[in-house]
Amino acid sequence: MSVDIATVRRIAGLARIAITEEEAERLSPELGNILDWIEQLGEVDTAGVEPMTAVIANRLRLRDDVVTDGGIRESVLANAPQAEHGFFTVPKVIE
Amino acid sequence: MTDLTDLGIRDIRDGVRAGTFSAREVAEAFTAAVAAAKPLNAFLVETPEHALAAADSADAARAAGEVPKPLAGVPIGMKDLFCTKGVPSTAASHILEGFTPEYESTVSQKLWDAGAGMLGKLNMDQFAMGSSNETSYFGEVVSPWRRADGGNAPLAPGGSSGGSSAAVAARIAPGATGTDTGGSIRQPAAFTGISGIKPTYGRCSRWGVIAFASSLDQAGPMARDVRDCAILLEAMAGFDPKDATSLDLEVPRWEAGLNASLKGKRVGIPREYRVDDMPAEIDALWQRGIDWLRDAGAEIVEVSLPHTRYALPAYYIIAPAEASSNLARYDGVRYGLRDLPEGANLQEMYARTRAEGFGDEVKRRILIGTYVLSAGFYDAYYTQAQKVRTLIARDFERAWEQCDVLLTPTAPSAAFALGEKAADPLAMYLNDVFTVPSSLAGLPAMSVPGGVDAGGLPLGLQIIGRPLDEQGVLDAALAIEERAGFVARPARWW
Numbered sequence: 093m094s095v096d097i098a099t100v101r102r103i104a105g106l107a108r109i110a111i112t113e114e115e116a117e118r119l120s121p122e123l124g125n126i127l128d129w130i131e132q133l134g135e136v137d138t139a140g141v142e143p144m145t146a147v148i149a150n151r152l153r154l155r156d157d158v159v160t161d162g163g164i165r166e167s168v169l170a171n172a173p174q175a176e177h178g179f180f181t182v183p184k185v186i187e
Numbered sequence: 188m189t190d191l192t193d194l195g196i197r198d199i200r201d202g203v204r205a206g207t208f209s210a211r212e213v214a215e216a217f218t219a220a221v222a223a224a225k226p227l228n229a230f231l232v233e234t235p236e237h238a239l240a241a242a243d244s245a246d247a248a249r250a251a252g253e254v255p256k257p258l259a260g261v262p263i264g265m266k267d268l269f270c271t272k273g274v275p276s277t278a279a280s281h282i283l284e285g286f287t288p289e290y291e292s293t294v295s296q297k298l299w300d301a302g303a304g305m306l307g308k309l310n311m312d313q314f315a316m317g318s319s320n321e322t323s324y325f326g327e328v329v330s331p332w333r334r335a336d337g338g339n340a341p342l343a344p345g346g347s348s349g350g351s352s353a354a355v356a357a358r359i360a361p362g363a364t365g366t367d368t369g370g371s372i373r374q375p376a377a378f379t380g381i382s383g384i385k386p387t388y389g390r391c392s393r394w395g396v397i398a399f400a401s402s403l404d405q406a407g408p409m410a411r412d413v414r415d416c417a418i419l420l421e422a423m424a425g426f427d428p429k430d431a432t433s434l435d436l437e438v439p440r441w442e443a444g445l446n447a448s449l450k451g452k453r454v455g456i457p458r459e460y461r462v463d464d465m466p467a468e469i470d471a472l473w474q475r476g477i478d479w480l481r482d483a484g485a486e487i488v489e490v491s492l493p494h495t496r497y498a499l500p501a502y503y504i505i506a507p508a509e510a511s512s513n514l515a516r517y518d519g520v521r522y523g524l525r526d527l528p529e530g531a532n533l534q535e536m537y538a539r540t541r542a543e544g545f546g547d548e549v550k551r552r553i554l555i556g557t558y559v560l561s562a563g564f565y566d567a568y569y570t571q572a573q574k575v576r577t578l579i580a581r582d583f584e585r586a587w588e589q590c591d592v593l594l595t596p597t598a599p600s601a602a603f604a605l606g607e608k609a610a611d612p613l614a615m616y617l618n619d620v621f622t623v624p625s626s627l628a629g630l631p632a633m634s635v636p637g638g639v640d641a642g643g644l645p646l647g648l649q650i651i652g653r654p655l656d657e658q659g660v661l662d663a664a665l666a667i668e669e670r671a672g673f674v675a676r677p678a679r680w681w
Binding site for chain 1: 285286287288289290387388389402428431432434435494497500501503504511515518519520521522523524525527531532533534535536537538539541542545550551553554555557558559561567568570571572573574575576577578580612613627628629654655
């Protein structure tokens with residue numbers, strides 16, 4: 093399975109990772125090799141097999157509908173690269 | 188007086204309880220050993236004040252006649268994947284450089300509640316992605332072991348819990364936490380001649396553990412011997428309502444339950460693990476392991492796990508897929524690195540931040556994960572991999588009809604040299620061939636030292652057990668430990 097440079101660029105765009113031309117050229121055969129190798133899964137007969145959802149049978153719990161968290165704005169913002177007036181700040185998205 | 192850093196968890200715990208030495212003396216010995224071991228690069232952050240404070244608290248409690256906590260006086264190393272309040276937690280990545288959690292992971296909190304102290308945060312493969320510790324942003328960990336051939340080639344401590352394995356093997360920490368997604372506790376334990384157990388998925392809370400692949404990630408202890416692992420695991424395990432996949436079960440008394448007699452037990456030898464080009468030494472070690480378990484009273488049976496060869500490719504779809512989703516949170520907004528060139532917009536900020544903040548292997552896995560989850564490919568890759576995962580789990584279920592535990596080698600080779608596999612991602616992935624299948628099935632599995640190779644490097648044997656049967660795994664590992672007589676240790680060069 094070859095992964096051409098345009099595909100590498102498209103995937104990197106979806107993953108929100110900026111890549112240079114050289115990186116795209118290096119990644120193209122690298123990702124292709126890995127995908128070639130995982131292609132072998134196609135040969136397994138999985139007709140009628142359910143995909144795995146939980147390795148250990150467990151039921152989803154419901155907790156009581158009460159507030160257990162909150163009121164910790166300063167803690168939430170403590171590691172933000174930029175925070176102002178009690179909010180995360182990002183570059184302007186609406187002109 | 189014995190060198191306190193030669194003691195393991197049990198001896199430290201018991202010695203402090205008996206008053207043979209103080210917790211303060213133990214903490215001082217280990218913090219000094221950590222400070223003197225910089226060439227190993229095992230610790231990213233040293234926290235002697237944490238270890239000393241826990242020690243003083245243990246000594247004060249003893250003086251006051253209080254009932255000792257389970258790990259009173261025991262200092263440990265904490266893998267940097269665990270968030271620790273007020274102490275930088277980076278997963279050895281650039282993108283989380285400077286991140287100082289406002290909260291404590293459940294597993295680390297349980298250890299502190301049990302009386303343990305923290306020597307520091309341990310280096311690892313970046314976001315736990317790697318088998319050699321070469322993907323750390325802060326430089327590779329160097330194994331304390333050297334080949335006996337006179338060469339001084341620096342060796343890989345294994346990965347991803349390579350800081351943990353190096354620290355325990357070098358005796359600068361008596362025990363450490365690890366995490367295991369596809370072998371990240373067991374392979375580094377095997378490479379460095381120590382023990383490590385990945386419990387059943389759901390035994391240890393994942394809350395506060397920086398996520399890699401959530402359906403596989405599981406914390407566990409790494410220590411010098413089987414008993415020490417049992418002691419640490421008892422403190423780490425337990426139900427946590429903050430983790431939706433946490434199992435609501437009592438924590439067994441694993442240490443008290445240890446029993447190296449395997450009378451009436453059946454040990455399965457999976458024939459598919461006899462891979463082509465397996466080194467003769469690994470094969471010979473496996474045979475010795477079979478003989479030891481037979482000597483311990485077990486009946487040996489050959490079993491088949493027919494889908495074994497598809498475990499690695501399935502893993503390298505599922506784990507990157509989950510990683511690409513989990514690591515989407517690193518966007519330069521809420522924590523960690525932000526790269527915002529003058530005039531850049533929000534989308535450019537995301538892409539630049541992630542380009543700058545993630546290492547090559549992390550990017551590679553995010554890209555693979557994004558690819559296999561993308562429109563048109565999802566069913567062919569991801570759904571197919573999850574179906575194969577069902578088949579792999581079914582193989583194990585059938586094996587349990589014939590046996591109680593499985594015995595395999597932990598890794599297909601002894602430790603390789605740093606740099607030896609770095610240029611070939613696939614060669615690196617193949618190192619996890621024996622550990623990944625049990626991870627995909629969520630089973631408890633342990634590595635225990637079995638001997639050394641011709642170069643004097645440790646080799647590990649792996650025990651895999653039924654779901655929730657950590658006791659059976661620990662018991663079989665103990666039976667091996669008692670017969671292997673593994674006493675080799677790295678000569679100090681650091």
